[in-house]
Amino acid sequence: MTAPLDPVALTAALIRCPSVTPEEGGALQLLERELSAAGFACTRVDRGGIANLFARWGARGANRSFGFNGHTDVVPVGDAAAWTQDPFGAAVVDGWMYGRGATDMKSGVAAFVAAAVDFVRETPPDGAVVLAITGDEEDVATDGTVALLDWMARNGERMTHCLVGEPTCPERIGEMMKIGRRGSLTARFAATGVQGHSAYPHRAKNPMSALVKLMARLEDKPLDEGTGHFDASTLAITTIDCGNPATNVIPAKGKATVNIRFNDAHSGASLTEWLQGHVNAVQQETGVRIEMAVSISGESFLTPPGDFSALVRAAVQAETGVAPDYSTSGGTSDARFVKDHCPVVEFGLVGKTMHQVDERVEVAQIRQLKAIYSRILRDYFA
Structure with missing residues (x-):
């Protein structure tokens, strides 16, 4: 039996890829290898010098097609001398993994990739699982998720619902999910x-x-x-x-x-x-x-509370003991593009250190996030 995909090891491997926008840095190549080995049909959708990856398990145009969206590009390091750890070293100190993109959002991508791979291997669903991963979220975002959605429209690919794995929690994992953005x-x-x-x-x-x-x-x-x-x-x-x-x-x-x-x-x-x-x-x-x-x-958008947001909320509460608040706070995310394709919500880790010197993620939370995403997949296809 194939061992479960470790989201912590995958996060570390992604952090070690220097994918500062617009550089791919090897991050999407790494994910393509993992996903292809798990039976996902992978397509690079590069546009305007930006690398993007589309991966699907299951039939094109399935009646139920759950999607995850995220990005592997990161903001610049800034003053490297101010970091206490190598920004691309993925060092673990006192239970925290350090590195640019640790929080925003290589841990989120690693968690949903690991959840998706294990899910289709262990309980192949009646439907499709789609991963739309971009290298252009931290910049102008014209050739990232937009390019993926354009390509999907031309090629008959679809998501019936999508979860964006951006950090959404202010202080504690589980306390907030996004159902819209300004x-x-x-x-x-x-x-x-x-x-x-x-x-x-x-x-x-x-x-x-x-x-x-x-x-x-x-x-x-x-x-x-x-x-x-x-x-x-x-x-x-x-x-x-x-x-x-x-x-x-x-x-x-x-x-x-x-x-x-x-x-x-x-x-x-x-x-x-x-x-x-x-x-x-x-x-x-x-x-x-x-x-x-x-x-x-x-533009501002809202995914009105309903069955989909309730499913995500219930899964988060089951794994964390916390029922997340529905929120539209914060800046923009690629959900602003996905909302034109299908209903979309966002849920991810605590984002306190994103874009900072010594950006870091609590290792235990990466595993917890994978468990949440795994439960969402199980409940969605139940």
């Missing part, structure tokens, strides 16, 4: 006025004054008070700058940027229209020309 919009403003001497401001048109007025208008009132499943939307000014080294010169140009995290009371289009209205008002008031460029990395 949208994210970034607006960049470029103001052009008339340069002049600071002693004679009436002879100039100060773009910085116009930008300050615009920022004050945008922050003047809350966007909303929250909705049924979402906290209030937020707007943050992230920069105002003109690069002017002189203290006695009013600059000709200035720039500012805001980031909005928005709930389901808004859309990217409605917020863009709202922003443009304020831009028009400030231009008219000041005579300074302001150009705006908007990028939307994802």
Whole structure:
């Protein structure tokens, strides 16, 4: 009998792959070998210099097809000298495994790969198990999960439900799962006025004054008070700058940027229209020309609580003794793309150290996460 696939060893092997976005680093090659050996049909879906892996056990287009989604790319190490352990060494110290991607999210990928491999070997389901693993989640994400979903659509592949294995728990494993996410919009403003001497401001048109007025208008009132499943939307000014080294010169140009995290009371289009209205008002008031460029990395979405979220919640509670809260908090994830394909929820480990120096994961939690994912698979196909 084949021994169960150890998620801890697999996590360590993945951490040792230096897969800093956009480098594949050997991580997907490693997973393809493991999954192919377990009978999964594997396809590399590379696009735009990004490596992605699609793996399916069972028939294409099965009536029930459970999917896992995750990523093997990681953010840069930062100051390597500040780490107490090798960022790509997967050292285990006092029950914690250290390494870039240990939490976000090579442990999650290892847990669902191990759960899927053991599940199809031990209790082959009436249906399909799909793994959609990308190397482009930490960057612009245009050629990662999106490329996988595009390829699936062209090739008749489908998931009837999907679980994204991102870290979701603030302090303790089991306490939170995601049933939606806020949208994210970034607006960049470029103001052009008339340069002049600071002693004679009436002879100039100060773009910085116009930008300050615009920022004050945008922050003047809350966007909303929250909705049924979402906290209030937020707007943050992230920069105002003109690069002017002189203290006695009013600059000709200035720039500012805001980031909005928005709930389901808004859309990217409605917020863009709202922003443009304020831009028009400030231009008219000041005579300074302001150009705006908007990028939307994802719309808000919600998977309404129902049978699928209840199944995941029950499995988590059975393995941890904790019934996770349904949440839509946090940043964006690739679930924002999957939601256009099928119902999607997220559940994973505690994410306190992700992207930090000395990123680490509690070894016992990796095994616990595999047990949760295994139970979800058993219950889904029961």
